[in-house]
Amino acid sequence: MATQFSEKLLADIEAYLSQTGMSISYFGKRSAKNSELVKRLRDGRPIQSDTEQRVRDFMRHHKPRASKAKQSEAAEL
Template sequence: MSSHLLSNIQDFLQRTGMGKSYFGKAACGNSELVSRLERGRTVTLATAERVNAFMATRLSMHVVKSAQVARAVMGAGAGREDCMAGCDRDAQETLLQTACQFTGNEREVLP
């Protein structure tokens, strides 16, 4: 169970960009959770359920926020300018990649 949970956590962290310590503290009040799982420790069923519930909730919020960003980035006008304001070229490229994933549009080339 713990190796499966760790794999799910690592996927979650990669998808969301959240740090390990922050994740553990937010998910179950233990900033060492991920480090301990990486060292082969186990968790109770109750802790695993809390962590899974946290990830499910956060992933759904992450998808909604990404979709909102995607609509703004792929659109024209003020929404797009607001999303791109203050972003360097790499950040703009990342926003466009995310937007393309959610809208199904082909990637456009930035000027």
């Protein structure tokens, strides 16, 4: 069953990628075992609800780390 939340999921993925600097293909491989995942979402294609859940679980369990610049600033305080 295709999900109707693809646009929201894509926005969440884009934010995650921006925070982590992770490439889209690496993210797809790690989160859903599909390197084409983000490209397909960007093309407007739906995904299965179980795939969406795996992707959301991945983002929840692999929180973005603070950038090196932010870590340096925190160390100086």
